[in-house]
Amino acid sequence: MPVVSVSSERGERTSPITAAYRVGLGIALGAILTGWAWALLDGERSTTPVRLGHLFDDGSPADRLLGFGVLVLSAAPALVVFVLALSWWRRGERGLALVGFAVILVLGVSTLVGHA
Amino acid sequence: MTDVSLLDAALLLLTGATAGWIGVLVGIGGGVVVVPVLFVGLGVDFRVAVATALVGVLATSVTAGTVHAASGVGNLRLGVVLELATTIGAVVGGLVATLLATSVLSGIFAVVAAATAVYLVIGIRHPVARTAEASEGEVVEHTLGGAYFDGRRGGLVRYRVERLPVGLGISAVAGGLSGLLGVGGGFIKVPTLNLIMKVPIRVAAATSNFMVGLTAAASIFVYFAAGYVVPLIAAPVAIGVVAGSIAGALRARLSHPDRIRALLATILVLVAIEMALRAGGIGVI
Numbered sequence: 001m002p003v004v005s006v007s008s009e010r011g012e013r014t015s016p017i018t019a020a021y022r023v024g025l026g027i028a029l030g031a032i033l034t035g036w037a038w039a040l041l042d043g044e045r046s047t048t049p050v051r052l053g054h055l056f057d058d059g060s061p062a063d064r065l066l067g068f069g070v071l072v073l074s075a076a077p078a079l080v081v082f083v084l085a086l087s088w089w090r091r092g093e094r095g096l097a098l099v100g101f102a103v104i105l106v107l108g109v110s111t112l113v114g115h116a
Numbered sequence: 117m118t119d120v121s122l123l124d125a126a127l128l129l130l131t132g133a134t135a136g137w138i139g140v141l142v143g144i145g146g147g148v149v150v151v152p153v154l155f156v157g158l159g160v161d162f163r164v165a166v167a168t169a170l171v172g173v174l175a176t177s178v179t180a181g182t183v184h185a186a187s188g189v190g191n192l193r194l195g196v197v198l199e200l201a202t203t204i205g206a207v208v209g210g211l212v213a214t215l216l217a218t219s220v221l222s223g224i225f226a227v228v229a230a231a232t233a234v235y236l237v238i239g240i241r242h243p244v245a246r247t248a249e250a251s252e253g254e255v256v257e258h259t260l261g262g263a264y265f266d267g268r269r270g271g272l273v274r275y276r277v278e279r280l281p282v283g284l285g286i287s288a289v290a291g292g293l294s295g296l297l298g299v300g301g302g303f304i305k306v307p308t309l310n311l312i313m314k315v316p317i318r319v320a321a322a323t324s325n326f327m328v329g330l331t332a333a334a335s336i337f338v339y340f341a342a343g344y345v346v347p348l349i350a351a352p353v354a355i356g357v358v359a360g361s362i363a364g365a366l367r368a369r370l371s372h373p374d375r376i377r378a379l380l381a382t383i384l385v386l387v388a389i390e391m392a393l394r395a396g397g398i399g400v401i
Contacts (some may be wrong), residue, residue, distance in 0.1 A: 017192075021181035028178070029358060036351040045119040049164070050347050052340040059347065066347030067340075070171055073354065074336050076178045077329040080185075081199075084192055100196050103330065106203040110337040113211050 016083045024076025031069030038062040052111055078107050117160050120348045124158065128349060132172055132356020133363070139176045139300075140364030142377050146173035146328070147299030148232050150353060151225065152387045156394075162218045164346050167339035169298030170332045171350045175357040176300070177329025183365070190322030191315065194260045194277055199327055201284040202291035202301075203334040209295020210338030216296075223395030225297050226388045233384040235303045236377045264319060278314045286312070287327075295335040300328035 039062035050058045050067035058064070085100025117124065135149040147169040154165035184190060213221060263274040277283075286308045290301035302324045309320035339345060 017185045018182060021178055021185055025178045025182055025358075029355070032351050032354055035347065036355065039348060039351075040122075040125070044348065045121065047117060047120060047164075047346045047348060049343045049345055050340075051343040051345075052337065063347045066351050067345065070336070070340065070345055070347070070350055070354070073171065073174050073178060074333045074340070076181075077174070077326075077333045080181065080326075081196060081330065084196060096193060096196070099200055103196060103199050103203055106200070106207060107330075107334055107337060110203070110207040110210070110334045111341050113207055113338050113341070 016087070017080055020079045020083050021076060024072055024079060028069045028073035028076065031065050031072065035062045035065035035069060038065065078104055117158055117349075125348075125352050127158065128154075128352035129356040132175075132353035133360035134356075135172050135353075136176055136179075136357035136360025136362075137364040138360075138376060138380060139357075140180070140361050142236065142380065144232060144236065144300075144303050144380070146176055146302075146332075146357075147294075147297055148229055148384060148387070151298050152229075152391070154349070155222075156387075156390055160349065161344075162221055163213060163339065163342075163344045164349065166213065166221075166296075166298030167336065167344040168346070168350050168353050170294075170336040170339065171345070172353050172357045173294075173298070173300040173328055173332040174336060175354045176361055177325055177332065179358050179361045180325050181329065184322055184325065187322070189264050189319055190326045191260070191262045191277075191319050192323070192326060194262075194309075194313075194315070195323045195326045195330075197260060197280075198283055198287040198305075199330045201288040202294075202327060202331045205288035205291025206295040206331045206334035207291075207338060209292035209297075210335040211295070212292075213296045214338075214342055219395045219397065221296065222391045224293075226391035226395060228293060228297055228299060229384045229388040229391060232299075232303045233381040233388065235307065236381040236384070262315075262319065264316070266318075273316060275314065275316055275319070279312055283308055283313045291331050291334070294328075294331045295338065298335070301331055302328055 042062060044060060044062060048059045048063060050063050055067050055071065056064055081100050081103050085097045088100060089097035131150055131153045135146055138144070138149060139146055150169035150172050151165045154160040154168060155162050260277045260280070261275055263272050266273045286304065290304040293299060294301045305324040305327055306320050309315040309323060310317050315323065
């Protein structure tokens with residue numbers, strides 16, 4: 001049974017959104033699986049945190065790869081909103097697009113809040 | 117926890133898988149499962165447990181997004197509008213969490229765990245609210261309403277969105293709790309969308325799933341920047357969540373969601389009691 005939604009009625013393309021999710025999950029999962037296997041093979045047991053602003057300084061190389069995976073996973077929803085906001089902007093729905101960009105701005109601000 | 121042994125890693129993997137599996141079947145199971153297991157069971161710092169749970173919530177949302185985005189059932193326009201309030205709440209919640217004592221956070225978690233248990237029990241008895249259905253000409257460009265095909269009714273269901281300001285306010289609170297406690301907030305978002313904003317339950321669940329990923333992203337950036345993401349703890353949980361979500365989706369027809377809801381509600385009541393005791397400095401476990 002086909003699912004018809006307002007998205008398809010309005011001509012919003014869901015394939016770029018699915019692609020954004022799949023690319024994000026693929027890269028994140030690849031980095032996390034590789035980093036975890038690397039850490040286990042190295043016999044690493046440390047619970048050293050990795051900080052966003054020191055992603056390439058903190059911990060072991062395996063930790064950094066794992067941190068990179070978490071970063072990509074965290075960025076995937078933001079990428080989806082960017083794709084949506086861009087499509088709304090192109091279709092003239094400027095108000096909705098601006099709300100989308102504002103959400104991305106809040107996500108950016110959240111990294112600064114954590115540093116503070 | 118100062119070191120992650122192989123047994124710890126296996127337990128973390130299992131915790132993630134359980135959270136992902138339950139999350140797919142009953143729509144809840146991220147933070148409310150991961151935080152107590154890590155904090156109470158494995159002795160992980162509360163904020164590290166919250167950051168790890170947020171990674172799990174993200175993994176669930178992104179995994180589901182790879183499948184559900186194509187269906188178009190979720191109302192992404194409404195989701196993004198509500199997320200403006202939710203992400204702000206999540207950032208504030210994440211910031212406040214770094215300032216509050218663990219005992220206070222435990223107390224708040226106890227209240228949220230008890231509320232989630234109540235929601236699960238109510239959900240078993242009253243699963244669907246009325247929808248604000250719209251006439252054919254009503255769903256037009258530049259509105260937040262929508263439509264989806266209902267197989268049981270054999271037609272397109274058009275709906276309006278009601279009480280947007282109330283929805284925005286509650287979304288901000290849900291975001292705050294997500295940032296404070298590492299919960300996805302689906303137990304607040306789905307009833308708000310369905311009972312208050314009159315969005316159909318199917319649309320509410322799909323929209324909530326889209327929203328929890330964004331909310332968790334806003335919170336995790338705060339915890340990540342503040343140094344609460346421990347890769348060797350977060351990695352097995354994330355991998356487990358993805359595996360559990362996929363397994364849950366594949367085995368959904370063979371499972372009994374109502375029994376799982378009842379079991380989860382019972383466990384959450386026990387978690388609420390333990391967290392309340394810990395808030396008072398007398399934890400049992």
